[in-house]
Amino acid sequence: MRLQNASLPEVINRIGDFLFIFRTRARFKKSKxxxxxxxxxxxxxxxxxxxxxxxxxxxxxxxxxxxxxxxxxxxxxxxxxxxxxxxxxxxxxxxxxxxxxxxxxxxxxxxxxxxxxxxxxxxxxxxxxxxxxxxxxxxxxxxxxxxxxxxxxxxxxxxxxxxxxxxxxxxxxxxxxxxxxxxxxxxxxxxxxxxxxxxxxxxxxxxxxxxxxxxxxxxxxxxxxxxxxxxxxxxxxxxxxxxxxxxxxxxxxxxxxxxxxxxxxxxxxxxxxxxxxxxxxxxxxxxxxxxxxxxxxxxxxxxxxxxxxxxxxxxxxxxxxxxxxxxxxxxxxxxxxxxxxxxxxxxxxxxxxxxxxxxxxxxxxxxxxxxxxxxxxxxxxxxxLRGSPFCIKLQKIQPPIQANSEAIKNQVSWETLPSSGYTIIRDKSGLILTFDHGPLGMAPLYGHGHADALSINLRVNGRTILVDPGTYRYNGFPEFRRYFKGTRAHNTVAIDGQDQAAQQTGFIWSHPFRAHLVRTCPIDKGLIIEGSHNGYERLKDPVTHSRIVSFLEGRHLLIRDTFSGTGTHFFELNFHLHPEAIIGAEKEWWVIQYGEARVFMRLFSGGSFTLIKGQEIPPLGWFSPAYGTKLKSRVLNCTLSGSVRNIQFLTAICIDSPGEDDFLLEMANLL
Missing domain, CATH: 1.50.10 (Glycosyltransferase)
Known part of the structure; x- marks a missing residue:
């Protein structure tokens, strides 16, 4: 796979490296x-x-x-x-x-x-x-x-x-x-x-x-x-x-x-x-x-x-x-x-x-x-020593503030980082949401990238609620290496059980996706961000995934996942929760309590969530807080099968208290 992506100079370099190792090995064995x-x-x-x-x-x-x-x-x-x-x-x-x-x-x-x-x-x-x-x-x-x-x-x-x-x-x-x-x-x-x-x-x-x-x-x-x-x-x-x-x-x-x-x-x-x-x-x-x-x-x-x-x-x-x-x-x-x-x-x-x-x-x-x-x-x-203290503050981290009247009025700030492909949303009460609409990694092999296009992560009141799973380890358990860098381990949608790109080895991807930011649109009482990726266009019946994330007054989030393409497919939406979070239910809402953070989640369209924790085959519901360590964690999971044009997910995430259904559905119609 590596040689398939190699230029002629690289091939020549690798041949030279092979010959050098061959000669060095011979000298080593002769104890020279x-x-x-x-x-x-x-x-x-x-x-x-x-x-x-x-x-x-x-x-x-x-x-x-x-x-x-x-x-x-x-x-x-x-x-x-x-x-x-x-x-x-x-x-x-x-x-x-x-x-x-x-x-x-x-x-x-x-x-x-x-x-x-x-x-x-x-x-x-x-x-x-x-x-x-x-x-x-x-x-x-x-x-x-x-x-x-x-x-x-x-x-x-x-x-x-x-x-x-x-x-x-x-x-x-x-x-x-x-x-x-x-x-x-x-x-x-x-x-x-x-x-x-x-x-x-x-x-x-x-x-x-x-x-x-x-x-x-x-x-x-x-x-x-x-x-x-x-x-x-x-x-x-x-x-x-x-x-x-x-x-x-x-x-x-x-x-x-x-x-x-x-x-x-x-x-x-x-x-x-x-x-x-x-x-x-x-x-x-x-x-x-x-x-x-x-x-x-x-x-x-x-x-x-x-x-x-x-x-x-x-x-x-x-x-x-x-x-x-x-x-x-x-x-x-x-x-x-x-x-x-x-x-x-x-x-x-x-x-x-x-x-x-x-x-x-x-x-x-x-x-x-x-x-x-x-x-x-x-x-x-x-x-x-990291740079000049007059150029950059390293002791006290200051969140980025977007200079526009809507952000100031709604006490919401956001920053889009276009080359790497992230948008970060904050509010004055400590909410931080990251939205990934960037590339897979460094071409041509994308070795340290994860298949996490359109994934979100959410931190509330100093606690991470929706987590990135981490890495776990590079060798010894290949099935978990595949899982932790794969799409199902991230807060996005997997289609037909496949990753958004094709894993060839633990450090080589093929068929990299292209993700891009479609729009960032301030609205009267919030912000709308939309991104899409083409990772599943490689399927026999191609599919494009689009996701809209909207931040509304009252610290409410709406996430709409839609799809375009052909054929019938299996769609899987996952939201991974921190393993220390306590999960309960109130009426139609899942309630996540972690420290002082209290978050409510539900689906308005696309079925309902089930809770999965620490599944072994295939792996699902694992979190790695440090290299070499993995913990069982809970996942809000929803699966649907059907024609592309008939499938969508509408997820509501509300901070501190659940939003009114009528208000959330009214706002969803504007997405």
Whole structure:
């Protein structure tokens, strides 16, 4: 499927990649050294500055990390370690990764070493210095052979266990009182040093699962750099070893870049690695080449992956946050070290921040539209310096206000984001409704997009009532991967049990739909928005789906779904409710209570709703609050069969109290 969408240059590139892997595999099996230390050029770390970070310190998190916690995306840590043990020693590109295997994203997460980033930044912020003094020496000395052998992995493991038990810091005061002794800080430094060197022991270059993805290599390089800048308990040989790993990672990335149909957030991660490695080895031709290539691709992808309205080409809000933070990290690092001026990047990045704000509530939360793997650019809870505080407010999210008299009179605001294809409606009482009339994702494979055309999400009084289902996981349960990205998992209409586009694999779609906004029309006491999509025109008897969403005075919503085309079909309307919501019934109305939010829903035409929860075959009624986790949730479901011209759904959604039938039907006649 990927090759069917490939251009001639991409085919040539993939043939070259295949031959490179073939040759590299042969060298790996013969245990030939790829890059000897003697060939690695001089590095310069001392003259480079760290980027700036925003990090709210957390003592409980610190203690958990020192007790051995790593980030696993809710995966089973024992299963991850067992998989690593089974694949240790194998050439990374030969390790099978499929939809039915262990979730490889969970395996990769702890190997990003972001748990060590948190500890490193804690040391930096507390002016850490080891007992042994400052080992940071000149760049040329980093590569000088050291006569003292490195501690073995077992020795470091025993030392870590001692630190976790508290030995060696008996005179330290408790962590909870906020007082950190020098001894305690030194123990953290030893823990980070030992953990990092132990990871390198267990993961020799190109061996095991953690070199399969160049993206993962790109995210590790900054951690190695932070360690070199912050740890002062590394001897020359240990520093040389980390520098060697940076060089090897960058060498691998530069030959395995995600290009052509694979362009996406992976490419940005890889460029981050090239930028940091290129800066470290900037005195050598290969370092300059890495730095320039990273900057060049970041410049290119800035205007490819961030659309004109600031939205994500991949149609994923969480990946958008991830990509924006990677760009801010790169820009800050490059400018602080006078490697490249990034003023041309800032307007697009600020537009991206403004885009995300349009979806946010007053706590800064936004819906999980599209795929999300809960990844962080730097580490959980840590973000880079995002733009100028004079350009954009990041502490207090301000909802967008549409400048027109109707909006002000009715205390309703809305904003349409035309490139990414969303309209967001708000009122002064905290209602937020999003209406999706955008594309499937980033062409040509649409990897992280969901088939959610004309879906809505509704948040009332700080509670999400109509939810996007989330992602759950990428591997291990292919039927749930298909479900969570499919049409039936979203608040829209599925026809003949099919998705609005055709799923080919967990990350490849064919027959992408085209959705568009037909009209946005302010009315005397509200707003009408209409969109349509052609995803079902690929059926033997084609169907076009149109949806009108109207916001009326009294906080009432009417949604009319109509269809045009030919033939007889099976139509399924779903509205997915938050799993913590309490569902009841009052006369013809379904009543949804969640915290202070109270919402009434019913169908005026198109039959009546039934309630479904946690159905296994086929999946329906599931919600994923975080990667690797799924919960049973309730769905208001209505199904009809019939001729296209005879089918429509008219749904009423009323906030706080049910609307009068006569009023709602009168307004429905105006749609």
């Amino acid at each position: 050294i790829f890059i000897s230390d003697s060939l690695i050029p001089s590095a310069d770390v001392d003259h480079l500055q760290l980027p700036e970070f925003r990090y709210p310190g957390n003592d409980s998190r610190l203690q958990s990390l020192l007790s051995g916690e790593t980030f696993t995306l809710n995966g089973n840590k024992r299963e991850i370690i067992a998989f690593e043990d089974r694949t240790r020693g194998r050439f990374s590109c030969d390790i099978p990764v499929s939809q039915n295997s262990i979730d490889i994203r969970m395996v990769w997460e702890p190997a990003r070493l972001q748990h060590l980033t948190i500890l490193l930044l804690y040391l930096r912020d507390h002016n850490y210095q080891s007992d042994s003094g400052d080992f940071r020496e000149t760049a040329k000395d980093f590569l000088t052979p050291h006569p003292t052998p490195l501690p073995s992995g077992e020795e470091r493991k025993r030392k870590d266990e001692s630190l976790c038990r508290g030995e060696g810091r008996k005179n330290d005061k408790s962590l909870s009182n906020g007082y950190k002794t020098d001894s305690f800080m030194q123990n953290i430094g030893e823990f980070v040093r030992n953990s990092l060197l132990d990871w390198l022991d267990k993961n020799p270059f190109l061996s095991g699962p953690h070199y399969f993805s160049a993206m993962e290599c790109g995210l590790r390089i900054p951690v190695f750099f932070y360690a070199l800048k912050i740890l002062d308990n590394l001897d020359d040989l240990e520093r040389q070893r980390i520098l060697t790993s940076i060089y090897q990672h960058a060498w691998w990335i530069s030959r395995r870049l995600s290009l052509y149909s694979s362009l996406g957030n992976h490419t940005v991660c890889e460029c981050i690695g090239l930028v940091f490695a290129g800066a470290v080895f900037r005195s050598a031709p290969e370092g300059i080449a890495w730095l320039n290539r990273g900057i060049e691709l970041l410049q290119q992808e800035l205007f490819h992956q961030i659309l004109e309205d600031g939205g994500p080409a991949e149609q994923s809000l969480n990946y958008h946050r991830f990509v924006l933070d990677l760009y801010w990290l790169a820009a800050d690092f490059l400018e602080k070290n006078r490697l490249y001026d990034c003023p041309a990047w800032k307007p697009r990045l600020l537009q991206g921040e403004t885009f995300l704000q349009a979806f946010c509530d007053d706590q800064g939360n936004f819906p999980t539209l599209g795929d999300s793997d809960d990844g962080w650019a730097i580490a959980p809870g840590i973000r880079p």
